[in-house]
Amino acid sequence: MNYSTLPFTLVAPDETYLLDVGALYTQAQTLVDHRKARGRQYPLALIVTVAVLAKLAGYTHVEDIADWAKLRCQELHVLFASKWARMPHHTTWSRILGRAVDIPALEQLVSRLLTPPAVGEVPERCSIAVALDGKTIRGTIPRGQSHGGVHLLAAYVPRRGAVLAQIAVATKENEIVAAPTVLTQLDVTGVLLSGDAMFTQRALSIQIVEAGGDYLWMVQDNQPTLRDEIELLFAPEYVQAGWSAPAVDFTTAQTIECGHGRIEERRLTASSLLAEYSDWPYLAQVFKLEYRTTELCSGRITTTVRYGVTSAPQQVVDARGLLTAVRGHWGIETGLHSRRDGSFDEDGMRTRTSQAPHVLATLNNLALGILGGHGIRNVAEAQRALAYHIDRFLQQVVAKQQAHVPPS
Template sequence: MTITTRSSRLALPNKALLFDVEVLSGELQRVKDHRDRRGVRYSLADILLIGLLAKLAGQTSSRAIADWAQLRHRELSHLFGLRHQRMPHYSTWSRILAAAVDPDEVEQVIGHFFAHQVSRRLAPGERHLCLDGKTLRGTIPLGSTQGVHLLAASLPKEGVVLAQVQVSTSGSEVSAAPLLLATLDLRGTLVSGDAIFASRKLSLKILQAKGDYLWMIKENQKQMYQDLQTLFEPPSVRPGWSAPPTDFRSASSVNKGHGRRERRQITVSSELSHYSEWPGLSQVAQARTTTNQRAGEGGARGSVWNHKFADLGGDPQTPPGTCSRALGHWCDPFRRNERKLKDGEQGESSLTTDRVMWGAIPHPLGERGNAAPSR
């Protein structure tokens, strides 16, 4: 069993994500059981529910789930009214998860359940949806360079993944993103993504679905990138003349700790919205982070992150508002080593990386802490 001692630095949401276990059990009854009815001792809904609770408790493999459940067999048997107090053996867990269910069906049921739980507590316009992809660790066959790659749409603050889809390679994320978003209600939702998703076509689809977007901009969007470079480049001012007026609004903060000093500054502007051909553009932003860190006897060392964003979010946001939206998705441009989008403190660097075997394909257990708090 995986021992999960939480870090004292773990930032939990202000509001707990509460859900009724009995209601979730009822939803799991809809998942089709592909086992032969003869000799079945445990209902599929009970198995999936116990497995999900184990995943929420930090268990990251089928064996760890089996150990976790066995240590709590009395409590779980009483809670779910099971006929057998003894929990399934590890091999039973592996066999059921490998052949008894369709993983896509499980993810759809659990994803819709938690999406409903989250939507009940969010005010209109508060939902922030992140697009991100991840190649699952341990899925690259010997002699190959490609493993199982997933594209997920998640709510970063709530730590919930609403939907995900397997893609052939990381380059396929762009073509898969519209299909993934088409399964979701985007009304009043801000969709954010890395530069690979920054395209006029996808932005227009989000606008047509009554949503908003926030993209990181890099050289793949050459014209927009050049416009941003020109906009935020310090003007060349001749002696005796003043700089041209701008509508720039800025905010900054400084963090210190463990020999590290980090200064974040974000500057937003609405000037490009008047003439840019980008659909629905409301404002753009430049986020700049300077980090200085002691390096022992070698003296101090430093690094600079400089990112630019295209933002549509209804009315133009204040700098702190834009910064919080950007940080909601891109924790890592500022804290690259601390990013745990879905995996919390559970030993993985990002997104969907816990695995149990569904047939021959590694797959997350349902929506694993697709329900678990991420930070």
């Protein structure tokens, strides 16, 4: 492959984004192929790289990827110098993706491609926000049932739009069981790892802090003692006449936004007082988050109160930083889960061959990470542009090859 750098003009016409197809193909060659040697007509690296290009161009399901590759078989044959001038049938695609790919190796490949090169400096404490959350691929739920199917737990960096680690949660397990394994795949130094109330577990909190990171968890009824302590701390204090109110260290941050026909107010109050007597491991601060929405048309007001804990001290992450971190955590819903469904129709996945759904979801993570690395937020618009640029690139590959072929 003598032409491996693909220029993309995705947003501004005067700005060029690069995807190094050669580097992707080279990295994909390190993947273990579980097929028998005599059945490997199409290299696994070719399958993975072509699938990523097709997804970037907006072709998401196995049948779509197979059709996309079939229509461009001549160009892809030249690009990868493949043995066969044709591309595989969609059933072959399903079989390869479902049985030939080593999942842990593929996840590590994606992590390497999406993780910036180390610069030799230890990151500052809580300088990297990582959200932990899971997603069920609904199309894999057995017909007639409401649960089951492939459920994936991911560690996601909202700022970069990149998944650093992802594992499948076993059918009879839950995300709590899988979370420690995800953490072993991460360097959590300088990381503030956030999660919903399910992850508010002592062992998980200890694992994160002793590995060099910090946690930020929401607290609900699964930790009743901790929740009661926080509620009591933030409860309005009755002060008897002639007496002074007890000293508190409360700090507050607030945001007010107006849009979509409503006013949204968020107010976070933080305190470090519980750290002095709570037995929760490495606790530094607790907080109360009040979320109030006002519908402009009806005047209806809705108020929600939530509580949380963190190992990050106030001098590292203050109330405003906590409010930003809590809001940023939900970026895994809008930036990852919703995009995998909206732009890649992941929940509509029709392929159920063995581990193929997991592989395709991982390739979705890679495609989103490539776009997120260039600051792309409108994935659908980017895919429409990429469909043109990828075809143009493939045409250039063929033209360059033909220009070097001596006349017969």
